[in-house]
Amino acid sequence: MRSIVRVSSFLVIVLLVLSATGIASAEVPIPENVDVSQRAGNESEEAIAINPANPNNIVIFTNIAEGAAGMFLAVSFDGGNTWTRRIVGEGNDVFGDTCCDPSAAFDEYGNLFLSYLYNVENTVPIALSTDGGLTFEVIARIGAPESLMTTKAARDERGLFHYVDQETVTTGAGEVWVTFNAGGPMFAAGAPVTGLGQVGAFDSGQVAPGTNNCTYGDIAIGPSGQVMQVCTLTATGQGGGKIFVNVDPDGLGPAGFGDRIFVAATHVGGFDFIPPQPDRSVDAESGLAWDRSGGPHNGRVYLVYSKEEKNESDDTNIYVRYSDDDGVTWSSPVRVNDDQGVNSQFMPKISLDQTTGKIAVAWYDSRADIGTSGAGDTDGVPNSDAQFWGAFSDDGGTFTPNFQISAGTSNSRISGNGIDYGDYDGLSFHGGVAHPAWSDNSNSTRDNPDGTLAKLDIYTAAVTP
Numbered sequence: 452m453r454s455i456v457r458v459s460s461f462l463v464i465v466l467l468v469l470s471a472t473g474i475a476s477a478e479v480p481i482p483e484n485v486d487v488s489q490r491a492g493n494e495s496e497e498a499i500a501i502n503p504a505n506p507n508n509i510v511i512f513t514n515i516a517e518g519a520a521g522m523f524l525a526v527s528f529d530g531g532n533t534w535t536r537r538i539v540g541e542g543n544d545v546f547g548d549t550c551c552d553p554s555a556a557f558d559e560y561g562n563l564f565l566s567y568l569y570n571v572e573n574t575v576p577i578a579l580s581t582d583g584g585l586t587f588e589v590i591a592r593i594g595a596p597e598s599l600m601t602t603k604a605a606r607d608e609r610g611l612f613h614y615v616d617q618e619t620v621t622t623g624a625g626e627v628w629v630t631f632n633a634g635g636p637m638f639a640a641g642a643p644v645t646g647l648g649q650v651g652a653f654d655s656g657q658v659a660p661g662t663n664n665c666t667y668g669d670i671a672i673g674p675s676g677q678v679m680q681v682c683t684l685t686a687t688g689q690g691g692g693k694i695f696v697n698v699d700p701d702g703l704g705p706a707g708f709g710d711r712i713f714v715a716a717t718h719v720g721g722f723d724f725i726p727p728q729p730d731r732s733v734d735a736e737s738g739l740a741w742d743r744s745g746g747p748h749n750g751r752v753y754l755v756y757s758k759e760e761k762n763e764s765d766d767t768n769i770y771v772r773y774s775d776d777d778g779v780t781w782s783s784p785v786r787v788n789d790d791q792g793v794n795s796q797f798m799p800k801i802s803l804d805q806t807t808g809k810i811a812v813a814w815y816d817s818r819a820d821i822g823t824s825g826a827g828d829t830d831g832v833p834n835s836d837a838q839f840w841g842a843f844s845d846d847g848g849t850f851t852p853n854f855q856i857s858a859g860t861s862n863s864r865i866s867g868n869g870i871d872y873g874d875y876d877g878l879s880f881h882g883g884v885a886h887p888a889w890s891d892n893s894n895s896t897r898d899n900p901d902g903t904l905a906k907l908d909i910y911t912a913a914v915t916p
């Protein structure tokens with residue numbers, strides 16, 4: 452821990468010097484970074500959730516490198532300063548034979564829901580913890596209808612959405628919902644929640660109309676229990692990505708999802724290669740956050756996504772739009788990243804603090820990599836390295852100046868992870884503190900057993916507006 456303090460102090464001094472010289476006046480100090488995994492090998496694709504019933508309780512759930520069994524689970528009860536860490540789902544515990552694609556959500560009662568994929572079975576398990584992430588039971592295995600699974604036998608590739616893939620679990624308004632791509636279209640199911648450990652049965656689920664081959668989805672719950680899912684067409688290639696939403700106006704009530712609504716074109720395909728993500732590529736990573744805070748923008752739903760300005764320019768940027776009428780109409784896009792360059796910003800995440808209505812957005816950012824081997828560049832090549840950055844909004848959709856969250860600079864190709872930083876990162880914002888989670892091989896905290904730029908560890912920080 453001493454080395455963390457030393458690094459942070461050094462950064463503060465640098466920022467103070469920069470402020471004194473006028474280079475970086477009004478800069479926000481970089482928050483203290485915490486290496487959560489401190490584990491040999493690569494960890495990537497992070498889910499993070501803060502417990503509203505005890506905000507010092509935070510859980511991180513991630514992939515571990517291909518070839519190793521299980522998934523990484525870390526629990527903190529002191530606001531993210533210290534973590535107990537373990538590998539779960541190697542086949543000998545309640546998680547079963549886990550593959551990947553972690554998702555995590557706490558609800559207001561303190562129920563923690565984890566979803567993920569099995570290696571073999573074509574169902575999405577929902578694991579519930581009522582003790583803050585210490586112990587779990589699998590309470591449901593959500594299956595898609597047989598009629599959607601006809602391509603499975605012929606095309607059994609994991610990760611190419613020919614059967615269950617890219618699931619997300621979310622909570623709110625006394626409901627828990629999970630969505631995933633079900634071998635073609637998006638499929639979602641929900642269950643009622645009335646208290647700690649009081650989770651009803653999941654309904655039989657429903658297909659979102661018009662979403663065949665639409666994937667990389669997210670799902671959010673509005674203040675009256677209405678549900679929105681978002682996904683991106685197409686699932687492949689580097690060309691024209693289109694973002695669609697569907698809304699179920701009464702959530703667990705008898706109405707189903709309405710027709711798809713087109714929101715944005717992104718030029719980001721399902722596998723769009725950019726220099727800082729050269730092995731895995733990126734998708735637009737559309738994400739939703741619905742304001743149930745009771746504040747001035749209660750009922751507003753936000754959509755974050757990345758867009759490539761000119762197709763195949765690699766100049767991807769982060770945008771947010773919002774809707775005040777349950778997705779029927781959308782605001783014009785607001786660009787979140789405020790750099791002046793043409794480098795890549797990618798894999799955005801949005802989270803809304805339901806205690807205030809403020810929103811946080813975080814993403815990987817290559818703005819500092821101008822290829823001159825200075826800060827932000829590890830290899831002399833422009834736009835190949837990435838840091839982790841963020842911004843807040845406290846007025847329902849305009850953003851603060853961006854701030855750097857990661858103390859170090861990472862290079863995903865050097866990690867040898869094969870999937871770079873994975874398909875997504877994590878962010879949870881509650882009680883005035885945002886906790887992002889990202890993959891990092893800078894070794895800025897000096898806790899990575901593989902050393903600097905070797906393998907990825909999971910990092911977090913406590914970030915306040």
Ligand SMILES: [Ca+2]
Binds near residue numbers: 689720723759763
């Ligand atoms: Ca493209």
Ligand SMILES: [Ca+2]
Binds near residue numbers: 765767768793794796
């Ligand atoms: Ca850009």
Ligand SMILES: [Ca+2]
Binds near residue numbers: 830
């Ligand atoms: Ca570089």
Ligand SMILES: [Ca+2]
Binds near residue numbers: 491
């Ligand atoms: Ca590691």
